């Protein structure tokens with residue numbers, strides 16, 4: 001594993017994203033998250049999973065620098081589908097997964113966190129889906145998961161302004177379970193994981209399966225549509241401008257083409 005390490009202790013598997021400076025979700029990192037799930041899925045010594053990030057951020061999203069190496073919209077849609085598959089696997093996993101978020105969970109970083117069952121956040125963390133600022137749309141099913149958590153109006157505001165909200169607001173909005181200080185967030189998340197690992201794994205599996213029924217029946221269609229749009233929007237000049245502007249550290253100028 002290059003970018004994800006994990007250790008199992010007291011029935012909890014704790015994974016740490018280690019991809020400085022921003023823990024950006026490259027294709028390789030997403031693959032490693034999938035490999036983590038495979039490694040612990042049938043391990044009876046693991047009853048609960050916890051993911052967090054090393055350094056300043058949980059994750060600042062998909063790797064914008066990797067985007068410049070992608071040649072066409074079809075490849076971009078495929079990238080979206082691969083991420084969607086792994087995050088869907090997390091959400092429908094038979095063991096609970098907790099995200100411990102500090103610093104920032106933006107774009108794909110928030111989409112990863114929304115694939116988890118529970119989110120503990122630091123009060124000042126920035127949470128958002130800022131893809132429109134890059135001339136893009138979310139690609140890892142964020143456009144479908146966010147409204148389910150915060151409601152349509154708040155999701156629309158977050159998407160259409162690209163403005164992040166704080167960890168404290170995220171709890172008020174229903175996006176996160178608990179906000180604590182940055183120093184405390186990992187320890188509190190771990191304590192929660194240890195507590196949940198005390199429950200019957202059979203009952204936990206059943207409860208998680210039941211929770212899946214609360215999903216909107218149109219979710220898959222929406223996620224498919226999202227991957228399609230992700231590929232199409234990627235080929236626009238505005239997306240090139242948005243990505244270039246990010247790398248050059250300047251404000252993008254979008255022309256609507």
Ligand SMILES: C/C=C/C(=O)SCCNC(=O)CCNC(=O)[C@H](O)C(C)(C)COP(=O)(O)OP(=O)(O)OC[C@H]1O[C@@H](n2cnc3c(N)ncnc32)[C@H](O)[C@@H]1OP(=O)(O)O
Nearest residue numbers: 021022024060061062063064065104106107108130139140
């Ligand atoms: C399907 C999914 C799609 C997506 O997820 S699209 C991506 C969505 N995410 C974003 O748009 C967030 C972009 N990043 C930021 O807004 C900011 O960064 C932060 C708020 C996270 C941090 O800001 P600050 O504290 O001022 O640090 P800094 O100098 O901007 O970033 C530190 C280094 O991290 C790199 N970086 C940040 N985010 C990403 C990213 N998503 N992909 C690749 N690199 C990233 C920067 O470029 C820089 O690097 P260097 O020090 O070499 O200049």
